[in-house]
Amino acid sequence: MSGRRIKVQALTRVEGEGGLYIKLGPQDVEEVCLEIYEPPRLFEALLRGRPLEDVPDITARICGICPVAYQMSSVHALESALGVTVPPAIRQLRRLLYCGEWIESHTLHMYLLNAPDFLGFESGLAMAERYPDEVNRGLRMKKHGNQLLEVMGGRAIHPINVAVGGFFRLPRAEDLQRLVPDFEWGLQAAVETARWVAGFEFPDFCRDYQLVSLAHPEEYPMNEGCIATSDGESLAVGSFENEFEERQVPHSTALHAVRRHAQTPYLVGPLARVGLNVDQLSPTARRLAVEVGIAWPSRNPFQSIVARALEVVHAFEEALTILRDYQRPAHARVAYDYRDGRGCAATEAPRGLLYHRYDVTADGKIRLAKIVPPTSQNQAQIETDLRGWVPVALQDDDDAVARSCENLVRCYDPCISCSTHFLRVQIERP
Amino acid sequence: MKFRQTLVVGLGSPHGDDQAGWLATDALAQRFPPNDPVLRKANSASELLDWIDGVGRLIIVDACLGLNRPGEFRCWRWPHRAMAIGKWAGSHDMPLAAVLDLAHRLGRLPPRVEVWGIQSGEQQLGDDLSAAVRDALPYLVDAIVESLHEVTPCTNDH
Numbered sequence: 001m002s003g004r005r006i007k008v009q010a011l012t013r014v015e016g017e018g019g020l021y022i023k024l025g026p027q028d029v030e031e032v033c034l035e036i037y038e039p040p041r042l043f044e045a046l047l048r049g050r051p052l053e054d055v056p057d058i059t060a061r062i063c064g065i066c067p068v069a070y071q072m073s074s075v076h077a078l079e080s081a082l083g084v085t086v087p088p089a090i091r092q093l094r095r096l097l098y099c100g101e102w103i104e105s106h107t108l109h110m111y112l113l114n115a116p117d118f119l120g121f122e123s124g125l126a127m128a129e130r131y132p133d134e135v136n137r138g139l140r141m142k143k144h145g146n147q148l149l150e151v152m153g154g155r156a157i158h159p160i161n162v163a164v165g166g167f168f169r170l171p172r173a174e175d176l177q178r179l180v181p182d183f184e185w186g187l188q189a190a191v192e193t194a195r196w197v198a199g200f201e202f203p204d205f206c207r208d209y210q211l212v213s214l215a216h217p218e219e220y221p222m223n224e225g226c227i228a229t230s231d232g233e234s235l236a237v238g239s240f241e242n243e244f245e246e247r248q249v250p251h252s253t254a255l256h257a258v259r260r261h262a263q264t265p266y267l268v269g270p271l272a273r274v275g276l277n278v279d280q281l282s283p284t285a286r287r288l289a290v291e292v293g294i295a296w297p298s299r300n301p302f303q304s305i306v307a308r309a310l311e312v313v314h315a316f317e318e319a320l321t322i323l324r325d326y327q328r329p330a331h332a333r334v335a336y337d338y339r340d341g342r343g344c345a346a347t348e349a350p351r352g353l354l355y356h357r358y359d360v361t362a363d364g365k366i367r368l369a370k371i372v373p374p375t376s377q378n379q380a381q382i383e384t385d386l387r388g389w390v391p392v393a394l395q396d397d398d399d400a401v402a403r404s405c406e407n408l409v410r411c412y413d414p415c416i417s418c419s420t421h422f423l424r425v426q427i428e429r430p
Numbered sequence: 431m432k433f434r435q436t437l438v439v440g441l442g443s444p445h446g447d448d449q450a451g452w453l454a455t456d457a458l459a460q461r462f463p464p465n466d467p468v469l470r471k472a473n474s475a476s477e478l479l480d481w482i483d484g485v486g487r488l489i490i491v492d493a494c495l496g497l498n499r500p501g502e503f504r505c506w507r508w509p510h511r512a513m514a515i516g517k518w519a520g521s522h523d524m525p526l527a528a529v530l531d532l533a534h535r536l537g538r539l540p541p542r543v544e545v546w547g548i549q550s551g552e553q554q555l556g557d558d559l560s561a562a563v564r565d566a567l568p569y570l571v572d573a574i575v576e577s578l579h580e581v582t583p584c585t586n587d588h
Contacts, residue, residue, distance in 0.1 A: 128535040
């Protein structure tokens with residue numbers, strides 16, 4: 001395998017711009033770099049000095065697919081800084097909003113970005129011709145996720161209704177009730193989706209992951225909980241920066257995250273969430289988790305698509321429960337006073353744990369902001385996995401190796417725009 | 431309803447000349463009764479996929495590049511080589527041509543699809559509508575109205 005350098009200039013079907021460079025030595029893989037070359041986006045600096053009320057809408061602009069995640073992590077962190085506790089009804093509506101985002105983000109990824117890899121198509125467009133019923137099903141599921149975002153957030157992309165302390169406006173009961181039939185259909189469609197993707201052929205490629213996600217004793221994690229790991233740790237979110245560290249690498253404009261003490265990578269996202277919280281899935285999703293025949297926690301990144309499908313089942317089922325039981329709360333949001341303080345929070349974006357910390361001033365301004373997105377947390381693990389995957393694929397020509405590496409990278413559903421951005425594979429064989 | 435099964439979608443954003451599709455849709459709303467034809471605005475072309483089922487004629491209005499000067503506009507009947515699919519790499523941005531191609535492959539594309547493009551000026555973030563596009567918008571709207579009434583049908587013969 002000597003003499004080869006393989007470079008993917010621009011990875012496709014992932015969000016953002018970056019590449020992949022692989023250099024092979026005479027005996028081994030010498031170098032694997034996930035090159036993220038998009039410029040840093042400087043959101044944290046942009047927030048400094050601005051009113052804290054601006055934060056949810058500004059951070060939502062980090063991502064067009066998972067804006068709710070940025071809104072949720074930011075409002076929870078700010079409420080922590082301000083000493084605000086939202087009532088249960090608001091808490092439940094925030095979960096409902098998050099369900100909409102999980103549905104639209106996961107279905108887009110499964111049907112148009114990731115499934116083509118398993119079915120041997122170059123793109124979602126090419127797959128659509130051969131699998132129109134499946135793609136139409138996925139598009140309709142995504143549409144219903146978007147409809148929920150519109151009702152809850154005012155619009156599907158970059159919703160505008162999330163406020164520190166609650167929401168600007170509460171949804172009307174009739175608007176939520178109107179969604180029920182479509183969500184009943186969506187639950188069935190999600191079940192069919194889970195069975196469909198579980199039937200794909202998965203390469204035998206299990207990794208020694210440390211899985212990391214939120215965990216909550218009473219619910220599948222979205223907005224609250226401790227940080228659990230597959231090594232049995234249960235960490236307070238407030239200790240995140242003591243336990244996890246971001247570091248700069250020369251080939252990427254995004255920071256890489258590792259466990260602070262061991263300096264080892266870790267995995268966040270649906271595979272970690274399902275792996276650590278399978279018992280908290282909704283009843284139908286829990287039954288399916290058994291039916292699909294995967295032993296959870298799975299450590300095969302290619303099976304992330306199944307974890308994603310189970311989460312869509314969960315999201316439809318939980319959303320249905322909330323939609324059916326909804327009674328409009330008396331108040332849209334909790335009042336608060338400004339105070340000097342610091343607050344942090346982690347919530348579960350579709351792609352994994354998203355950490356925010358803010359220092360706020362006594363006159364309600366942001367003094368300091370820190371945002372650690374899931375894709376930057378996964379980057380070091382993706383590179384580690386590629387080092388393990390390249391030798392498996394190396395008997396093929398460079399184009400096939402590059403395609404195969406892209407397939408693996410897509411399994412993590414990286415959002416380079418969030419991390420900062422990525423996409424290109426270059427393999428170097430000496 | 432004269433324009434039943436006709437959907438007009440303005441694509442764009444609230445920024446600069448990218449507003450053109452939305453402003454055209456607003457102006458068209460002044461010229462027709464409510465929902466005849468159905469008028470919508472979208473940020474992203476992928477939103478079309480939620481609206482096209484049952485539509486017989488789809489008209490899209492968007493700012494574009496590649497014409498001779500800012501404010502110049504024209505209409506293309508889909509499919510057209512001028513709208514060949516560019517690279518669709520990411521998940522956040524599905525370009526119009528990819529959306530129409532996907533709808534076609536899924537058998538959901540309306541039988542008649544017309545795309546009106548108006549050339550955008552060179553702009554910086556935060557700019558307002560350029561004078562050239564502002565001046566041209568009424569003519570664009572007139573042309574779309576004529577096209578709807580089949581006075582000057584949109585063809586690929588321009």
